[in-house]
Amino acid sequence: MLRVIVLAILIVINFTLQSTIFGFHDINSITPNLLLILTMSFGLMRGRREGMLVGFFSGFLVDSFFSSVLGPYMLLYMLIGYINGFFHKNYIVEDVLLPLIVIVIDDLIFNFFVYIFSFLLKNRLEFGLFFTRIIIPEMLTTALLTIIIYKFYVFVNKLLKKNAED
Amino acid sequence: MKFETKKDFSPKYLLLILTIICIILLILSFFAKDSILLIKKYTNKFIVPVQNSINSIGLWADNKLENLEEIEALKKENEELKNALAEANSTITTYQGKLSELESLRLLYDLDESYPEFHKTAAHIFAKDSTSWFSTFYIDKGSRDGLFPGANVLSGEGLAGIIIECSEDYAKVRAIIDDSSSISAKIMPSNALCTVEGSLSKYQDGYLVVSNIDKDASVSVGDKVVTSHISERYFQGITIGYISEINLDSNNLTMTAYLTPTVDFSNLSEVLIITDEKKY
Numbered sequence: 001m002l003r004v005i006v007l008a009i010l011i012v013i014n015f016t017l018q019s020t021i022f023g024f025h026d027i028n029s030i031t032p033n034l035l036l037i038l039t040m041s042f043g044l045m046r047g048r049r050e051g052m053l054v055g056f057f058s059g060f061l062v063d064s065f066f067s068s069v070l071g072p073y074m075l076l077y078m079l080i081g082y083i084n085g086f087f088h089k090n091y092i093v094e095d096v097l098l099p100l101i102v103i104v105i106d107d108l109i110f111n112f113f114v115y116i117f118s119f120l121l122k123n124r125l126e127f128g129l130f131f132t133r134i135i136i137p138e139m140l141t142t143a144l145l146t147i148i149i150y151k152f153y154v155f156v157n158k159l160l161k162k163n164a165e166d
Numbered sequence: 167m168k169f170e171t172k173k174d175f176s177p178k179y180l181l182l183i184l185t186i187i188c189i190i191l192l193i194l195s196f197f198a199k200d201s202i203l204l205i206k207k208y209t210n211k212f213i214v215p216v217q218n219s220i221n222s223i224g225l226w227a228d229n230k231l232e233n234l235e236e237i238e239a240l241k242k243e244n245e246e247l248k249n250a251l252a253e254a255n256s257t258i259t260t261y262q263g264k265l266s267e268l269e270s271l272r273l274l275y276d277l278d279e280s281y282p283e284f285h286k287t288a289a290h291i292f293a294k295d296s297t298s299w300f301s302t303f304y305i306d307k308g309s310r311d312g313l314f315p316g317a318n319v320l321s322g323e324g325l326a327g328i329i330i331e332c333s334e335d336y337a338k339v340r341a342i343i344d345d346s347s348s349i350s351a352k353i354m355p356s357n358a359l360c361t362v363e364g365s366l367s368k369y370q371d372g373y374l375v376v377s378n379i380d381k382d383a384s385v386s387v388g389d390k391v392v393t394s395h396i397s398e399r400y401f402q403g404i405t406i407g408y409i410s411e412i413n414l415d416s417n418n419l420t421m422t423a424y425l426t427p428t429v430d431f432s433n434l435s436e437v438l439i440i441t442d443e444k445k446y
Binding site: 015020047052056069070114137 | 189195202210295346
C-alpha cells in the first residue's frame with residue numbers, strides 16, 4: 001500500500017515538474033522526459049508489472065492534459081514500461097550503465113513514435129532535421145538526468161523494500 | 167526456463183487488459199467526446215493546483231535572485247526613464263493634435279468600425295506541453311473570466327496563439343508556432359492574402375511559413391504580416407510578424423515566404439486574451 005502511495009506521488013511530481021519548471025520560460029524547448037525515466041527505473045528495478053502500471057498512469061496524465069484524445073501516450077509509456085521489465089533479470093543495484101543504455105533506446109523509440117504519428121502522417125518528411133534538432137538533444141538531456149535521478153529511485157526502492165519486509 | 171504461473175503469466179494478462187482499456191478510451195475519445203472531457207476535467211482539477219504551487223515556488227526563487235541583481239540596474243534605469251518621460255510628454259502633445267485630426271478623418275471615411283477597441287484580460291502561463299514536439303501551453307484563466315475556445319491570445323503587440331480548450335478556471339492555448347497552427351493573414355502594404363503556418367522544422371531557425379501568396383503580389387522583405395479580414399476566428403489587423411525571405415513555388419503560381427514572429431516565445435510568462443468574440 002505504501003508503495004502505491006509513493007509511486008502515485010512520484011508520478012504526479014514528475015509530471016508537474018516536466019510540464020512547469022523545466023522549459024517554463026521557453027514554449028518551444030527541449031524537455032527531458034522525466035516520466036520516461038520513472039517508468040524505466042521501476043520497470044528495471046521491479047519487473048514488467050510495475051513498469052507497465054507506472055507507464056500506464058504516467059501516460060494517462062500526459063494524455064488527459066496535453067493530447068486531444070485519451071490513449072496514445074498511455075499505450076506508449078505502458079509498452080515501454082513492460083518491455084523494460086524484461087531487463088529486470090539483468091538488474092544489479094550498483095549498475096548505472098544498463099539503465100543509461102535502456103533510457104537512450106527508450107527515448108529514441110518514444111520520440112520516433114511521436115514523430116511517426118503526429119508529424120510523418122502530416123507529410124512532414126524532414127526526419128533528419130527532427131532527429132538532430134529534437135530527438136538527440138532530448139535523448140542527451142534525459143540520459144544526463146537519468147544518472148542523477150536513477151540513483152534516487154534505487155534509494156527509494158530500497159527503503160520501500162525494507163519497509164515491506166519489516 | 168521455469169514458469170511460475172503467478173509471476174510469469176499475470177503481467178501478460180495485465181498488459182492485455184490495460185491495452186484493451188487504452189483502446190476503449192481511444193475509441194471513446196472519437197465517438198463519445200463528452201465522457202472523455204469529464205475524465206479530463208477531473209484529473210486536471212487535481213493536477214492544476216499542484217502545478218500552480220510548484221510554479222509559484224519556481225517563480226518565487228527566480229524573483230528573489232533577480233531582485234538582488236536588479237536593484238542597481240533599476241536605479242540607473244529610473245534616471246534614464248525620467249528623462250525619457252519628459253521627452254515623451256512633449257511628443258505626446260504634438261501627437262494629440264495629430265490624433266484628433268486622424269479621428270475626424272476616420273469618421274469621415276467611416277473606418278471607425280474596423281479598428282475596434284478590444285476587451286482584454288491578462289493571464290499567467292503555468293504549464294507547457296510535456297514533450298518536445300508541441301507548442302501548447304496552459305493559462306490560469308478560464309470561462310469564469312469570460313474566455314472561450316477560439317479567443318485570440320496576444321503577447322505585447324503580436325499574436326501569440328488561440329485558445330483551443332477552455333475549462334472553468336484554466337484554458338489551453340495553441341501557440342502560432344505549433345506545427346498544426348494555421349492562420350489566414352494578409353501582408354500589409356500590398357494587402358496580399360496568405361496563410362501563416364507553424365512548422366516545427368522551420369521554427370528551429372526562428373521562422374513561420376507564409377504560403378499561398380499570389381505570385382503577382384508586390385511583397386518584399388520586411389513587410390508586416392497581420393491577421394486578415396476573412397479569418398473566421400482571428401480579429402483583423404493583429405500583428406503576427408515580419409517577412410524575412412521570399413521564394414517562388416515550383417508551381418509558378420504562388421510564393422512562399424518565411425516570417426519572423428514579433429512575439430518572443432522563448433521567454434513568455436504573461437499573455438493578454440481578447441474576451442470579445444468575432445462576429446460575422
